[in-house]
Amino acid sequence: MQKLAIVTGGNTGLGKQTALRLAKEGFDLVIACRNQSSGEAAAKEIVQLNPSRKIEVGQLDLSDLDSVSSFAKQQNSSWNLLVNNAGAKIERPHKLTKQGFEWHIGVNHLGHFALTADLWPSAASDAKVVSVSSIVARQGSLNLEPNEINASAQYADSKLMNLVFALMLSEKVAGSKRSANAAHPGFARADAYGNWKIRLAEYLFAQSAKAGSQPIFDACLAGNGQYLVPKIFALWGKTSEARPQLPSGQELENFWKKSETLTGRKFTF
Numbered sequence: 001m002q003k004l005a006i007v008t009g010g011n012t013g014l015g016k017q018t019a020l021r022l023a024k025e026g027f028d029l030v031i032a033c034r035n036q037s038s039g040e041a042a043a044k045e046i047v048q049l050n051p052s053r054k055i056e057v058g059q060l061d062l063s064d065l066d067s068v069s070s071f072a073k074q075q076n077s078s079w080n081l082l083v084n085n086a087g088a089k090i091e092r093p094h095k096l097t098k099q100g101f102e103w104h105i106g107v108n109h110l111g112h113f114a115l116t117a118d119l120w121p122s123a124a125s126d127a128k129v130v131s132v133s134s135i136v137a138r139q140g141s142l143n144l145e146p147n148e149i150n151a152s153a154q155y156a157d158s159k160l161m162n163l164v165f166a167l168m169l170s171e172k173v174a175g176s177k178r179s180a181n182a183a184h185p186g187f188a189r190a191d192a193y194g195n196w197k198i199r200l201a202e203y204l205f206a207q208s209a210k211a212g213s214q215p216i217f218d219a220c221l222a223g224n225g226q227y228l229v230p231k232i233f234a235l236w237g238k239t240s241e242a243r244p245q246l247p248s249g250q251e252l253e254n255f256w257k258k259s260e261t262l263t264g265r266k267f268t269f
Contacts, residue, residue, distance in 0.1 A: 004079045006030040008060060009086025011042040014185055017213035018083055022220065023050040032060040032071060062086060062111030064098040065263060072118035080124045081220055084112040084131040090155045102146055108158035110263050113165060117265035126177040130219045131166035133184045134159035135234050142247060142255045144262060164246060168256055170225035172269050179224035186230035188212025207236050215239045
């Protein structure tokens with residue numbers, strides 16, 4: 001039976017490189033993205049390199065939970081892999097999602113939490129979810145409704161939330177054939193952002209998007225409950241497994257329940 005992978009943000013950067021690797025591995029793909037034309041261009045490129053693969057493009061705006069619901073309803077096939085890759089980088093000035101959430105937390109965590117929950121009923125019995133985090137998760141907190149706005153802090157928070165969501169999901173599906181992992185790309189060149197200093201640092205020191213996608217791809221094939229990162233200072237090189245220190249169990253459960261409340265979604269395991 002053919003395997004199907006859904007990759008959010010699979011039209012560009014790390015997501016596109018991950019999609020290319022998955023197509024080569026034998027997956028059909030759904031590229032979920034906001035920019036339809038960019039998605040179509042990426043799909044065309046992937047098919048040219050992998051003519052036997054079936055590639056579809058779906059409209060998805062993670063800053064709008066209605067768009068998330070609409071995307072999920074349009075997926076008629078059972079899926080084997082969901083790669084929660086897309087997300088907002090550090091963006092200023094401050095803004096909110098359509099439902100009024102802080103932008104980075106709303107897009108990076110709550111949007112993907114809702115998407116995974118909405119797609120969960122159509123997951124294959126051996127389905128895997130991979131969430132893309134960041135090295136800055138080390139500085140994050142699980143505050144879903146911050147009182148003070150700090151784009152850098154909330155970005156770090158959202159990346160910790162991606163990691164925590166993945167590892168909590170892995171525990172909740174333990175004992176079944178389903179699984180969940182997290183990964184981060186280290187210091188990698190994806191889509192250009194930030195001021196000239198950040199772009200220069202990326203040009204001089206960052207590894208390529210293809211290299212950065214390696215831990216993400218490896219997480220797609222790894223066993224349950226792993227967090228895969230680059231080996232050299234978690235910034236560059238081959239994939240290795242990290243063992244992050246997470247908050248207390250009660251804080252984790254409160255975080256999960258709050259995510260359900262804010263998104264209006266609830267998983268059934």
